[in-house]
Amino acid sequence: MDGRFLQGRFLQNIFLTGGTDGIGLSAARSLLAMNHRLFITYRNKNKLDAVKYELKSFCDEKQVSFLRCDLSEPDDISEIVNVFSKSKIKLNCLINNAGTILFKKSYNSVGIEKVFATNHLGPFYLTNRLLEKNLIHEGGRIINVGSSAHKTAVLDFNNLDSSNSKSWYERYSRSKLCNLLFTLKLSENLTEKNITVNCVHPGIVDTNIGQDHKGLLQFIIRLVLKYRGISPEQGADTLVYLATNETVQNVSGKYFINRSESNPSKEALKSDIADRLWQESTKLINRFLS
Numbered sequence: 001m002d003g004r005f006l007q008g009r010f011l012q013n014i015f016l017t018g019g020t021d022g023i024g025l026s027a028a029r030s031l032l033a034m035n036h037r038l039f040i041t042y043r044n045k046n047k048l049d050a051v052k053y054e055l056k057s058f059c060d061e062k063q064v065s066f067l068r069c070d071l072s073e074p075d076d077i078s079e080i081v082n083v084f085s086k087s088k089i090k091l092n093c094l095i096n097n098a099g100t101i102l103f104k105k106s107y108n109s110v111g112i113e114k115v116f117a118t119n120h121l122g123p124f125y126l127t128n129r130l131l132e133k134n135l136i137h138e139g140g141r142i143i144n145v146g147s148s149a150h151k152t153a154v155l156d157f158n159n160l161d162s163s164n165s166k167s168w169y170e171r172y173s174r175s176k177l178c179n180l181l182f183t184l185k186l187s188e189n190l191t192e193k194n195i196t197v198n199c200v201h202p203g204i205v206d207t208n209i210g211q212d213h214k215g216l217l218q219f220i221i222r223l224v225l226k227y228r229g230i231s232p233e234q235g236a237d238t239l240v241y242l243a244t245n246e247t248v249q250n251v252s253g254k255y256f257i258n259r260s261e262s263n264p265s266k267e268a269l270k271s272d273i274a275d276r277l278w279q280e281s282t283k284l285i286n287r288f289l290s
């Protein structure tokens with residue numbers, strides 16, 4: 001981990017995944033400007049250097065630390081949880097923002113489809129490991145960045161990672177339905193601990209999402225996001241609000257759009273589906289941890 005730990009000088013310890021681009025990078029700028037201390041995941045060293053240079057130019061040197069982690073890889077997640085554990089840093093807030101759309105189907109090192117692994121299984125495992133190790137403060141907040149794309153999705157428990165699906169949109173929208181199901185179930189589980197869990201749809205945002213390879217579809221998506229999308233700053237607004245605002249300090253198990261509670265799909269509210277997703281996700285993690 002880069003950066004030294006310093007207790008007490010900053011408002012909250014916030015762990016933000018996917019803070020190197022798009023909505024996450026905008027959220028990072030806002031949270032640092034508010035004097036929070038950030039831990040940000042990165043994957044690519046070259047990209048990190050540029051982000052580090054920019055963020056450290058306007059905040060305290062010790063205010064931001066970077067952790068290498070591919071969220072689709074369970075071993076990477078175990079490693080960063082160990083880093084937190086050893087350094088005895090407790091988090092006030094976890095923002096599961098990192099996410100991907102992949103047009104070309106691909107798999108992580110243990111054979112799980114990568115969109116499912118990055119968007120659901122990784123955050124599921126990360127969050128539960130941090131909680132098991134008691135690394136999130138009582139009164140803390142967990143924010144999952146979902147999407148309105150979840151509204152068309154239905155899970156297939158015979159093919160949970162959607163590796164048989166030929167549709168990139170089905171793979172993505174199912175992973176985003178998992179974000180909602182996980183949010184609502186975790187929120188219930190954490191009532192006693194007084195840790196809140198909410199999910200946010202950031203809007204259609206002009207970011208680099210869905211640019212894994214060049215083609216007509218990518219070009220069309222780029223145009224739609226550029227001409228119809230809101231800015232990454234606007235896209236980050238609701239998640240920064242959920243992470244910091246006192247008004248929502250005790251609100252949990254909700255789905256937010258534009259700082260307001262919204263209705264998730266009927267599928268997202270099915271507690272039997274949420275229970276089954278939890279069990280199957282746990283089995284997958286246990287099977288693949290080395």
Ligand SMILES: NC(=O)c1ccc[n+]([C@@H]2O[C@H](COP(=O)([O-])OP(=O)(O)OC[C@H]3O[C@@H](n4cnc5c(N)ncnc54)[C@H](OP(=O)(O)O)[C@@H]3O)[C@@H](O)[C@H]2O)c1
Pocket residue numbers: 017018019020021022023024041042043044047069070071072097098099100118145146147148201202203204205206207208209210225229
């Ligand atoms: N943009 C939209 O219109 C929109 C709409 C609804 C929901 N969302 C959600 O918003 C979140 C952020 O998306 P964005 O639009 O800001 O996308 P983005 O510009 O592509 O940024 C995605 C961030 O996630 C990181 N990331 C991707 N895959 C990862 C992995 N396997 N392990 C670790 N980090 C990974 C990226 O890291 P690198 O820098 O290494 O690539 C980057 O920091 C996602 O959860 C997405 O589903 C976006």
